[in-house]
Amino acid sequence: MPSRSADEIREILEQRIVEGEFSDGERLDEVTLATRFGVSRTPLREALRMLAGSGLVELIPRRGAFVRHPGVVELVEMFEVMAELEAMCGRHAARRISPGALAELSVAARACEQAMEKQDPDAYYHRNEEFHQLIYKAAGNSFLATEAQRLQKRLRPFRRMQLHARGRMQQSMREHTGILKALEAGDSDVAAAALRSHVAVQGERFHDLLSAYETSGKQA
Numbered sequence: 001m002p003s004r005s006a007d008e009i010r011e012i013l014e015q016r017i018v019e020g021e022f023s024d025g026e027r028l029d030e031v032t033l034a035t036r037f038g039v040s041r042t043p044l045r046e047a048l049r050m051l052a053g054s055g056l057v058e059l060i061p062r063r064g065a066f067v068r069h070p071g072v073v074e075l076v077e078m079f080e081v082m083a084e085l086e087a088m089c090g091r092h093a094a095r096r097i098s099p100g101a102l103a104e105l106s107v108a109a110r111a112c113e114q115a116m117e118k119q120d121p122d123a124y125y126h127r128n129e130e131f132h133q134l135i136y137k138a139a140g141n142s143f144l145a146t147e148a149q150r151l152q153k154r155l156r157p158f159r160r161m162q163l164h165a166r167g168r169m170q171q172s173m174r175e176h177t178g179i180l181k182a183l184e185a186g187d188s189d190v191a192a193a194a195l196r197s198h199v200a201v202q203g204e205r206f207h208d209l210l211s212a213y214e215t216s217g218k219q220a
Contacts, residue, residue, distance in 0.1 A: 006046035018157040083200040090191035092139035121163040
């Protein structure tokens with residue numbers, strides 16, 4: 001079996017933590033995990049550092065890496081901030097996006113659509129990340145883009161979890177279409193509102209997230 005990269009290990013551990021395989025506060029043993037993944041401790045440690053950056057793991061000097069599950073309230077608060085950051089990116093991007101960037105965004109939207117047609121939520125998740133990152137870049141504000149990317153990474157496993165809810169990929173794709181149209185029209189207010197709504201966890205989406213989170217063994 002080919003050796004796994006640190007990013008591949010991070011992605012697997014990220015999903016297994018969110019799915020409840022590891023409990024809150026559980027210590028992640030490096031030797032056991034390195035053996036499990038068939039890798040040296042170097043890429044494993046890098047993966048753990050990435051998970052610490054996303055808030056799912058806490059690295060304690062001389063003690064090791066420990067799983068940290070955010071509570072539901074903290075999770076919803078992060079989504080609220082993410083929705084406003086995305087709205088701000090959309091508002092700026094509508095005024096500043098170049099024809100070339102619009103073309104890239106259209107390609108990314110089509111890639112999302114292809115993943116949706118294949119009913120592949122994991123592929124959709126990756127293409128969706130690219131779609132949003134293009135908008136951050138198009139906003140033309142490097143500080144804003146950095147902050148948006150930082151929180152995007154932190155919420156990555158939970159946004160991915162949402163895509164497994166019935167009909168969410170199709171709904172997300174419809175929202176992408178609306179966002180793209182607003183950016184093409186240069187309508188900053190509509191772009192901001194569309195992105196805010198796209199990311200916010202309200203109504204049925206909140207209940208879907210809460211249900212999935214509780215099913216995987218988390219507590220508020």
